Amino acid sequence: MVKDIYLPLLREVEKPGRYTGGEFGCVYKDKSKVDLRVCFCFPDTYEIGMSNLGVKILRHCLNEKPNIYCERAFSPWDDFEKLLIRHSLPLYALESGDSLADFDMLAFTLQYELSYTNVLNMLKLSGIPLYSKDRGEEHPLIIGGGPCPFNPEPVADFFDLFAIGEGEEVIIELSEEYIKAKKEGKSKSEYLRVASHIPGVYVPSLYKVSYLENGKVDSVTPLYADVPKVVEKRVIQDLDSSPFPAKTEVPFIETVHDRVTLEVFRGCTRGCRFCQAGMIYRPRREKSPETLSSQAQSAVRETGYDEISLSSLSISDYSGLSELIDLLKGWTDEKNISLSLPSMRIDAFYGELMDKVMSVRKSGLTFAPEAGTQRLRDVINKNITEEEILASCRMAFEKGRQHVKLYFMIGLPTETEEDVRGIASLARNVVAEFAKSGFKGRLQGVTVSVASFVPKPHTPFQWFGQDTVETITKKQALLRDEIKSGKISYNYHGAAASFIEAVFARGDRRLSKPLAAAVESGRRLDGWSEFFSYENWLDIFARTGVDPNFYAGRERTYDETLPWDHISSGVSKKFLIAESEKAKSGVATPECREKCAGCGANMFGGVRSCCP
Amino acid sequence: MLPVRVFFKKLGYGVYFSHLDLQRAVFRAINRSCLDAVYTSGFNPHIKASFAAPLSLYQKSLYEVFDFYLVEDRNYDEIAETLKSSFPPGLEVFKAAPPKHPFSSLYAADYEMTFKLVSMLEDLEKSLSGSMIIEKKTKKGGSEVDISRLIYSKSLSLSPSGAKLEMRCACGGNLHLNARHVEEFLKDKITGCEITRLSLLTRNGLLFE
Numbered sequence: 001m002v003k004d005i006y007l008p009l010l011r012e013v014e015k016p017g018r019y020t021g022g023e024f025g026c027v028y029k030d031k032s033k034v035d036l037r038v039c040f041c042f043p044d045t046y047e048i049g050m051s052n053l054g055v056k057i058l059r060h061c062l063n064e065k066p067n068i069y070c071e072r073a074f075s076p077w078d079d080f081e082k083l084l085i086r087h088s089l090p091l092y093a094l095e096s097g098d099s100l101a102d103f104d105m106l107a108f109t110l111q112y113e114l115s116y117t118n119v120l121n122m123l124k125l126s127g128i129p130l131y132s133k134d135r136g137e138e139h140p141l142i143i144g145g146g147p148c149p150f151n152p153e154p155v156a157d158f159f160d161l162f163a164i165g166e167g168e169e170v171i172i173e174l175s176e177e178y179i180k181a182k183k184e185g186k187s188k189s190e191y192l193r194v195a196s197h198i199p200g201v202y203v204p205s206l207y208k209v210s211y212l213e214n215g216k217v218d219s220v221t222p223l224y225a226d227v228p229k230v231v232e233k234r235v236i237q238d239l240d241s242s243p244f245p246a247k248t249e250v251p252f253i254e255t256v257h258d259r260v261t262l263e264v265f266r267g268c269t270r271g272c273r274f275c276q277a278g279m280i281y282r283p284r285r286e287k288s289p290e291t292l293s294s295q296a297q298s299a300v301r302e303t304g305y306d307e308i309s310l311s312s313l314s315i316s317d318y319s320g321l322s323e324l325i326d327l328l329k330g331w332t333d334e335k336n337i338s339l340s341l342p343s344m345r346i347d348a349f350y351g352e353l354m355d356k357v358m359s360v361r362k363s364g365l366t367f368a369p370e371a372g373t374q375r376l377r378d379v380i381n382k383n384i385t386e387e388e389i390l391a392s393c394r395m396a397f398e399k400g401r402q403h404v405k406l407y408f409m410i411g412l413p414t415e416t417e418e419d420v421r422g423i424a425s426l427a428r429n430v431v432a433e434f435a436k437s438g439f440k441g442r443l444q445g446v447t448v449s450v451a452s453f454v455p456k457p458h459t460p461f462q463w464f465g466q467d468t469v470e471t472i473t474k475k476q477a478l479l480r481d482e483i484k485s486g487k488i489s490y491n492y493h494g495a496a497a498s499f500i501e502a503v504f505a506r507g508d509r510r511l512s513k514p515l516a517a518a519v520e521s522g523r524r525l526d527g528w529s530e531f532f533s534y535e536n537w538l539d540i541f542a543r544t545g546v547d548p549n550f551y552a553g554r555e556r557t558y559d560e561t562l563p564w565d566h567i568s569s570g571v572s573k574k575f576l577i578a579e580s581e582k583a584k585s586g587v588a589t590p591e592c593r594e595k596c597a598g599c600g601a602n603m604f605g606g607v608r609s610c611c612p
Numbered sequence: 613m614l615p616v617r618v619f620f621k622k623l624g625y626g627v628y629f630s631h632l633d634l635q636r637a638v639f640r641a642i643n644r645s646c647l648d649a650v651y652t653s654g655f656n657p658h659i660k661a662s663f664a665a666p667l668s669l670y671q672k673s674l675y676e677v678f679d680f681y682l683v684e685d686r687n688y689d690e691i692a693e694t695l696k697s698s699f700p701p702g703l704e705v706f707k708a709a710p711p712k713h714p715f716s717s718l719y720a721a722d723y724e725m726t727f728k729l730v731s732m733l734e735d736l737e738k739s740l741s742g743s744m745i746i747e748k749k750t751k752k753g754g755s756e757v758d759i760s761r762l763i764y765s766k767s768l769s770l771s772p773s774g775a776k777l778e779m780r781c782a783c784g785g786n787l788h789l790n791a792r793h794v795e796e797f798l799k800d801k802i803t804g805c806e807i808t809r810l811s812l813l814t815r816n817g818l819l820f821e
Binding site: 020023024254258301305 | 629632669698
């Protein structure tokens with residue numbers, strides 16, 4: 001719990017509940033009686049971090065071990081950060097109130113690239129040197145996981161190791177190895193060498209990166225023969241028996257996802273070519289409806305939440321969805337517990353499901369057509385038609401829904417002005433569909449939410465250049481002019497932030513310099529528009545001699561060594577190249593359940609209906 | 613349907629969350645307790661409950677009250693025991709009973725303010741003896757309000773760590789004083805102010821039960 005010395009500071013901040021800890025469900029242990037103290041650090045605010053299911057699962061795995069104590073820390077908002085600096089007080093963990101510097105291990109989850117400055121800022125606020133080479137035996141081991149470490153290189157110089165892929169097993173293996181090493185009096189470098197032998201573990205200091213004269217990566221090679229040349233991600237084979245945290249902290253203050261999150265399956269069979277999650281989480285593995293219903297029941301009992309959110313990629317692809325909803329409805333309605341679904345594929349949306357899901361509380365409907373024309377939807381392999389989109393919206397309207405939200409992206413490879421105009425035209429057609437639906441109420445509106453495309457590693461689009469900020473801004477303006485209906489509201493994500501995200505998404509180790517310089521000059525919370533500064537970032541790149549366009553805008557050739565080529569998601573480069581070529585020709589690939597496209601993810605074994 | 617009035621304290625972590633946070637925490641605690649609460653009907657069903665008087669951030673309370681209803685009859689002591697174990701740290705249930713007074717009879721609240729003096733005690737006494745004008749921010753801008761008419765009685769005394777102001781203020785209904793406004797009025801003369809609500813009272817000066 002927060003120490004007394006911090007209490008006066010809490011009177012001066014906007015949301016003191018972010019920094020107190022002490023929520024219902026907190027795990028406390030006697031720190032003198034454990035072998036390992038880990039702090040799970042979420043590099044964003046409490047409200048974002050407490051919404052993350054992955055972190056809850058991993059903390060649960062660690063705290064299940066009697067000899068391991070795992071606590072929590074989050075990025076402070078700028079008001080609290082200023083007070084910490086002014087009073088020379090370190091950032092602390094919410095359970096013990098101890099400085100992050102007092103832990104054996106700090107585990108950061110890297111969910112999005114714009115949080116990298118927060119990682120470094122959390123180290124800085126705790127008095128821990130940023131670069132791993134500057135940290136000694138007295139400093140905590142800094143480890144990273146989550147989706148971003150599929151290209152760990154931009155932050156490789158700051159981390160001691162990364163766990164690639166799903167962490168439930170590897171976090172325990174790393175911890176047990178650490179406890180053993182500590183008892184045997186091994187040094188940090190000795191431990192890291194041993195850790196590099198654990199499948200899924202990448203120790204960046206054990207690899208040498210060489211560059212060509214043209215600035216591209218030449219090779220990433222292990223320094224020793226016993227260190228793996230390629231690190232393969234970890235995969236949990238059986239989700240039904242994987243750990244589930246029924247009892248979690250119930251925040252006092254409202255968080256982004258303030259409800260029970262029920263992870264239905266991992267992976268996706270659709271193969272949308274822009275989607276990193278759809279590639280790196282393969283192969284698809286499901287939990288059974290019985291397991292899910294029973295886990296939801298225990299989570300509701302332990303937390304008191306009155307809402308359950310089903311979570312997965314493309315939820316409507318879950319083979320047991322109808323059965324699961326029926327099982328859940330068997331006990332949720334009488335307890336006044338509502339169900340919510342994430343955004344759905346439009347082709348799979350059906351009315352009966354909506355009726356069931358919406359029986360307790362009405363919530364918004366979100367669809368993701370992603371692109372405005374059929375041509376571009378074929379390029380990105382979205383595999384849905386305008387007729388399907390309109391039919392789904394009509395069904396939603398017929399069921400009494402008066403508001404629909406549509407997600408799109410602009411800046412996708414091969415995009416033309418016609419494709420951008422197509423977004424407005426599709427939205428107009430959705431509005432027109434309301435009139436045809438025969439629903440007597442008034443249409444509240446159609447929201448068009450547009451993100452800028454960021455090419456991500458391990459996807460078929462990893463070789464494409466990103467549109468410049470100027471081009472994206474022009475396209476955003478074009479779309480604004482095209483949307484004339486008062487029934488359509490339009491919002492879009494800042495092009496500059498997407499540009500910086502693209503730099504770090506496909507960056508290499510040379511980006512550690514601008515990152516460190518950014519944090520030293522006070523940059524952090526870059527995911528928040530009130531703190532993000534494009535000009536400031538451009539200035540930092542200029543000062544550190546880095547050309548951001550080399551990373552964001554440049555199109556790569558297939559034979560170029562990519563900075564993340566030594567990290568394997570199981571999906572082969574051969575498959576990604578084939579998909580990239582099919583995108584250029586506008587040819588769609590059927591989803592895995594129709595026909596195996598040979599992506600390579602079945603290398604992880606296991607029996608799955610979607611993998612031969 | 614069994615009406616239940618729950619009495620609880622707001623201490624420790626409880627002082628760092630708002631009234632809305634408190635309501636959410638209470639609903640979840642009731643859900644965890646597995647007591648069969650009555651829900652509102654409509655588009656967004658929630659536990660049918662009413663809270664006596666909101667408390668601002670950073671204020672402690674030894675006497676908070678909310679009402680809710682159970683579908684079936686239960687022993688009140690049992691209800692209190694069940695809620696005790698499901699409430700989060702910072703919210704301590706000490707009694708459950710049938711409501712004795714309607715919410716409309718809520719009239720006053722007793723507060724204790726402790727602080728360190730920046731000026732002389734006499735200066736403070738003088739400030740508290742006349743009208744007490746504060747600037748109240750509204751949507752249309754600022755307006756001046758005399759809060760002295762909302763303080764029914766007060767007593768100022770020295771304490772080992774500074775000074776203590778005990779006061780009975782308007783609470784609930786049409787007239788209501790947030791004790792924070794008194795702290796705000798005295799801001800140049802005091803520091804390190806801690807506010808604790810001691811009790812809620814009816815017009816007759818009886819404990820609101």
